[in-house]
Amino acid sequence: MEGGTGKVEEKKKQAEMTGKQSIRFDEAVHLLCAASIAGKKEGEGPLGDRFDQVFEDPFFGKATWEEAESAIQRAALEKVLEKTGMQEKEIRFLFGGDLLGQLIATSFGVKELGIPLFGLYGACSTCGEALCLAAMTVAGGFADHVAVVTSSHFGGAEKQFRFPLEYGNQRPLSATWTVTGAGAFLLGKRGGKVRIPEVTPGKIVDYGVKDSLNMGACMAPAAADTIEQNLKDLKRKPEDYDRIITGDLGYVGKRLLLELLEEKGIRIKEQHMDCGIEIFDQEKQDTHSGGSGCGCSAVTLAALILPKLVSGEWKRVLFVPTGALLSTVSYNEGQSVPGIAHAVVLEHNETGLQQ
C-alpha cells in the first residue's frame, strides 16, 4: 500500500466515532442545494407555495402510479442539478429510495441518469438513512459531490399496502396520508449554506405494536431512542437545537414521543416539530393523523426546513426521519411493526454560498 501509515492516519482524521452510535465529521459535509416536487393535495396544504413544483395530474403524465413516482424522482433530481448548474456526470454517487416493492420507483426513475446508485430501503426513514450515508461518503473522501433522492406516492402506496384507491372504506383517525412527492439533495465538501456536522444512525426498536394503521405509535419508540442517543452521544441538551424534527409521527406519534422522552427526563416539547403534521392541514384536508412516506420528510426538509437554515432563522436542527418496517406479508403473518429513525444534524453555515 502506498503512503504507509501516514495515509491511513490522515483518513482516520476525517471523522470520529462519538458515543455509542453517532459520527462527528472533522470537516462538516455541506448540503449545497435541495429541490422538492409535490402533488396537488400537498400543494393545497400549508407548505404549498414553498415547493419548487406542484403537479396537478396525479399520474404526472404517465400511465401508472409507479411510473409517475419514478418520473417525479427524476424531475426532483433534475431540478436540483438545474439549480446548481451541475451535470449528472459531476455527481459521483446517488443514494435513493422509495416505498415500493424492490424499490422500483427509484430504479426506473434514475436508470437513465448514469450515476452510480445505492438503492436504500428504510421505509419512511429513507431520507435520513440516505443523508447519513451520503454525508459519510463525502466526509470519508470517497466523493466530492453526491445526491440523495427519496419519494413516495399516495396512489402507489395505497395500492401496495392497503386497498385500490376506488375502494370505499373508512380510514381510522390514527392513519396517516402518504405524501405524493419527491425531494432531492446535493451534498459536497464545501460551499453550502447548510452543513451536516454529525449524524446518528438509528437502530430498530420494536415495542410490539401491530396496528399498521397507527404507524405513529409504531415509530415513536424508535424516534425517542435515536433522539436520546443523539443527545447523549454529542453531550447536548434539547435546547442546543432550534428544532427537533421527526419525519412522520403525526399527531398520535408526536404525543407518544414527547411522553416517552419525558419519562427519561428529556423535554423536547418546545423544540419538537413533525413533518407529517406540517405538510397537511388536518382539519381541512381530512388527513387524520398527518402525512407520511419517504416523500413527506424529504419535501418538508427541502421546502420548509432548509430555507430556514439557509436564512439563519434556525442555527441548528436535528432532523429525524422515522420509518415503519412492515410489509403486507409480515403484517398478514401476524408480525409487529418495528420502527427505525435516523438523525441528521443540520447547521446554518454563515460563509456558504446561496444556491
Added chain:
Amino acid sequence: MDRNEQRKQQYRDYVEQVTPKHNLLKNMAGAFLTGGTICLLGQVILNFCKAQGLDPDVAGSWCSLLLVLGSVILTGFNLYPKIARFGGAGTLVPITGFANSVAAPAIEYQKEGQIFGIGCKIFTIAGPVILYGIITSWGLGLIYWAFGFLRG
C-alpha cells in the same frame, strides 16, 4: 414476563388509550342514513318494477342489477369512496358495497394486464366474501335439509 416485556405491554396499553377513535354514534348514524338510503332506493326500484307488471322475481333481479350498475358507475367516477367515508358499513354491507369491492381492483389492476392484472386480482377484496359466503350457505343448506329430514 420480564421487565422489558412489561414495559412494552404498558406502552401498547397506553397507545390503545391515546389513539383517537371515530365517534361510534356518529358512525352508526352515518351508516344508518347511507345504508337506509341505498335500501330505500332498492325498494323504489322494486316497487316501480312490480307496478310495471313484472313478476316479483324478475323485479328483484332488476333491483339488484340497477344497484350494482349504479355502484360501479360511482366507483368509476371515484365517488363511491367519498360516500363510504361518511357511510362506513352503510355503504359496505348492501350489494353496492360488493360491487364497489369488485370494480375498484378491476380499475386499479387493469394496468397489470387482462390476465395477471384484472383476472388475478379482481376478487382480492371480494374473494373472502364469495368463498366464505358459499361455505356458509352450504352449511345452512345442510342444516335446512337436516331439519326437513327430521320432520319427515
